[in-house]
Amino acid sequence: MNNNIFQNIILFVGLILLQVTILNNIDLFGYIDPYLYILFVLIFPFRKDRIPVLFFSFLLGLCIDMFSNSGGTNAAATLFIAFIRLPLLKVILRKSDIDFVVFNITKQPFLKILSYVSILAFVHSFIIFSIEYFKFSDLDTILFRTLLTSIFTIVLTIFSLILLTRKK
Amino acid sequence: MQQIVNFILKYKYFLFFLLLEIIAISFTIQNHSYHNSTFSNSANFVSGGIHKRVNRFKEYGDLRKHNNQLLKENAELKNILAQELKNPENTRIQVIDTTKYFQKYSYYTAKVIENQYQKKFNYLTIDKGSKHGISAEMGVANSKGIIGITTNISNGYSTVLSILNENSKINVKLSKSPHFGTLEWNGGNYNILQLTDLPIQANINVGDTLITGGRSVIFPEGIPVGTVTNFKVENNDYSSINIKLFNDMSAIGPVYIISNFDKKEIEQLQESTTNE
Numbered sequence: 391m392n393n394n395i396f397q398n399i400i401l402f403v404g405l406i407l408l409q410v411t412i413l414n415n416i417d418l419f420g421y422i423d424p425y426l427y428i429l430f431v432l433i434f435p436f437r438k439d440r441i442p443v444l445f446f447s448f449l450l451g452l453c454i455d456m457f458s459n460s461g462g463t464n465a466a467a468t469l470f471i472a473f474i475r476l477p478l479l480k481v482i483l484r485k486s487d488i489d490f491v492v493f494n495i496t497k498q499p500f501l502k503i504l505s506y507v508s509i510l511a512f513v514h515s516f517i518i519f520s521i522e523y524f525k526f527s528d529l530d531t532i533l534f535r536t537l538l539t540s541i542f543t544i545v546l547t548i549f550s551l552i553l554l555t556r557k558k
Numbered sequence: 559m560q561q562i563v564n565f566i567l568k569y570k571y572f573l574f575f576l577l578l579e580i581i582a583i584s585f586t587i588q589n590h591s592y593h594n595s596t597f598s599n600s601a602n603f604v605s606g607g608i609h610k611r612v613n614r615f616k617e618y619g620d621l622r623k624h625n626n627q628l629l630k631e632n633a634e635l636k637n638i639l640a641q642e643l644k645n646p647e648n649t650r651i652q653v654i655d656t657t658k659y660f661q662k663y664s665y666y667t668a669k670v671i672e673n674q675y676q677k678k679f680n681y682l683t684i685d686k687g688s689k690h691g692i693s694a695e696m697g698v699a700n701s702k703g704i705i706g707i708t709t710n711i712s713n714g715y716s717t718v719l720s721i722l723n724e725n726s727k728i729n730v731k732l733s734k735s736p737h738f739g740t741l742e743w744n745g746g747n748y749n750i751l752q753l754t755d756l757p758i759q760a761n762i763n764v765g766d767t768l769i770t771g772g773r774s775v776i777f778p779e780g781i782p783v784g785t786v787t788n789f790k791v792e793n794n795d796y797s798s799i800n801i802k803l804f805n806d807m808s809a810i811g812p813v814y815i816i817s818n819f820d821k822k823e824i825e826q827l828q829e830s831t832t833n834e
Binding site for chain 1: 570571572574575578579581582583584585586587588589590598599600602604605608609612616674675676677678679681683717745808
């Protein structure tokens with residue numbers, strides 16, 4: 391348990407540093423940056439008590455916002471995916487109840503993980519760009535940027551997941 | 559009472575989620591409105607320090623370009639000095655008299671350590687703060703044009719509201735005639751800005767140069783801005799005017815911060831006038 395907390399702190403700080411030093415400077419096609427930091431929310435241990443995951447996701451988003459001067463945009467989006475991740479997982483796995491003690495997201499079939507990651511990454515970027523533009527007339531820009539960003543994020547996240555699980 | 563407690567316990571995750579979401583949204587609204595300094599800004603010890611370290615690597619890529627730009631500006635300034643020496647009456651007489659000199663603006667140097675141009679509300683971070691004499695609402699420019707206005711100030715860093723921000727409105731005028739307009743940005747291409755409120759009498763052409771107007775207390779008159787690339791006329795009025803900046807907003811290195819000595823006096827005067 392202690393080891394688990396320590397790992398999560400490393401992941402939290404490491405993902406923030408990686409995001410603000412390297413990933414926010416990629417600027418693919420001039421303006422596309424992947425949001426790899428949501429990996430923390432995706433693999434945060436599933437427990438019955440959901441307060442920690444909500445709180446730490448909010449904190450993670452706010453830290454990213456602090457570095458990129460975006461108010462609370464990332465915090466709002468990250469908090470939202472932290473809230474919907476459990477119901478979404480139940481739908482994807484077609485289970486009404488999850489045994490929290492033995493459950494491990496990385497041990498699930500690949501396609502289920504892929505759809506779990508894809509939906510959350512898409513929702514996350516969609517919320518970020520909707521809050522930023524906040525106009526119906528900009529809907530095409532919002533969708534275009536959401537699509538490119540989430541594809542980039544999904545590819546990076548899946549690769550990182552494979553990398554993280556192989557080590558063990 | 560029991561029912562309320564039960565309700566809270568039943569929906570505690572949702573209520574907790576709602577509370578944090580409201581906090582996040584209120585930070586965002588604060589950030590998207592012009593006059594509030596924001597809670598989560600990058601002008602602080604931690605993020606400023608990290609951006610500064612990252613920038614040490616990034617700035618190497620643009621060194622050649624920035625060097626050339628500074629060299630060109632130096633040459634321009636030296637040419638102005640050389641012109642004055644030719645006038646024989648000035649060189650002989652040396653008057654030390656403070657009433658003869660009138661300094662209204664003072665310039666500080668700074669380096670941009672974090673530059674945003676991909677979003678709709680863009681901010682820059684510079685490596686100078688209150689301990690270097692920077693305060694809020696000072697103009698930021700380089701030799702090729704204006705860049706923004708300082709907003710959040712910490713001890714060693716400040717954030718700059720970029721001209722690529724929906725809240726940025728800057729008073730500009732044509733260099734050929736004294737007609738004023740407002741420089742804004744629609745969130746599209748980061749090197750094309752929009753000019754509004756220009757009267758039809760200005761009679762602009764493609765290629766006309768724009769400079770800062772000097773009507774605000776932030777920028778002195780005459781800093782270059784850009785040129786007119788295209789415009790549309792509807793109902794005997796300009797419906798859209800696009801301005802191409804002289805600056806490349808995606809690669810900005812050293813900048814000047816402009817402080818106006820008369821700013822406080824002018825603002826107090828304006829405030830007392832509107833209160834009457």
